[in-house]
Amino acid sequence: MKCKRINILIIFLICIYFNAKTQVIGSNGKLLASTPPMGWMTWNFFGENINEQMIKEMADAMFANGMVKAGYHYIMIDDGWQGGRDNKNNIIPDAKKFPSGIKALADYLHTKGMKLGIYSDAAPLTCAGYTASLHFEEQDAKTFAAWGIDYLKYDYCNAPSDSVTAKARYKAMNDALRKSGRDIVFSICEWGERYPAKWANKIGGQLWRTTEDIRDSWKSLIHIINKNAVLNKYAAPGHWNDPDMLIVGLNGNKGPAGDLGGTGCTLAEYKTNMSLWCLMASPLIATNDVRNMTSDIKEILLNEELIAVNQDAMGIQAERKITTDSVDVFVKPLVGQNYAIAILNKSNKAIKYKLHFSSINIEEKMKIKDLWIHKNIGEAKELETTIEAHETKVFKLAKN
Ligand code: GLA
DSSP: OHHHHHHHHHHHHHHHHHOOOOBBBTTTSSSSSSSEEEEEEHHHHHHHHHHOHHHHHHHHHHTTHHHHHHHHOOEETTTTEEEEEEEOOOEEOOTTTOTTHHHHHHHHHHHHHHHHEEEEEEBBBTSOOOBBTTOOOHHHHHHHHTTOOOOEEOOTTTTTSSSHHHEEEEEEEHHHHHHHSSSEEEEEEEETTTGGTTTTTTTTEEEEEOSOOOSSSHHHHHHHHHHHTTGGGGTTTBBEEOOOOOTOOOOOSSSSGGGGTTTOOHHHHHHHHHHHHHHHTTTEOOOTTTTTTTTHHHHHHHHHHHHHTOTTOOOOOEEEEEEOOOOOEEEETTTTTEEEEEEEEEESEEEEEEEGGGGGOOSSSSEEEEETEEEEEEEESSSEEEETTTTEEEEEEEEO
């Protein structure tokens, strides 16, 4: 009998061990990335054609156009910044692209209340063939910390495909970051291939890509939504599913997201991108040219009521409660026993849709606000709405 109890206890402890998440607490005593990171990343518009002048212009534009105020604090430098290693094996930037060095850029952003992210890879070379960090994890993490880096996207090109190696390589970089003396958010980018939702948080990552690279097209958008939607139970404060950057405003321009059929999206489709990234508690990382945005695109990226849903302190990723051939309904519980609901019209024509709240397990009368037109539309146990082809409507349901 005693032996049986001990066995049960051992199994219980093993279960706790394997389900334990690593909560990384920053030097201010707060959880690192307690809400989904928000910012702008160089990749999908500029690819490797980056430089310090352009990045400063982006920061200035984000400051002037209200993005920083709305929460887009990070600028992430993606692949293409590296200039090899010096004679002490320290990683260095390309001197033509970053003549003042990365520290000067980080200082510039920090004075604006912004943060700087950088990119490397768990192999000798990155995806675009630049110097990467394998076997230099501690040295590179110290360099990044000394430069004032706040976020590292760590890619997995040119690395072995098995999960044991992937986990070990990501853990090596995580441990190096934690020893670097600076709070650096760790973004794991192995494209969801080894099911990182199950292990990335345990080795210390704050977010992990769940899919291959997003393209600027409806086909890619809907494919990525489908992959990310089923991972809701893995998201929590400090641990986020990352379905890749927002494509809002890329408008079919050339660049990595325009490759392989990325011909651009309609405004309704870009609204779907923003709506569902907010509902799915995804990182909000724009990648369009934020120096030149139309008012329509600005309105999408700066929808503060939707951003508040994304940044809700409970950090719950919406559950897809209803899915039919033409409609998906996502439900995200919010602080104060409120909810955000998103209704996605996947079909190619406008539809009228009636949602009885009881079908998503909400039995009470709720106050309803449309978060795209910013209007209260009454108090009820159901709502009816018209949704354009590929559009997503978002409503906040409040108890009082
Ligand atoms: C991979 C990543 C992209 C981008 C490029 C850079 O494809 O998934 O997001 O970082 O590498 O080369």
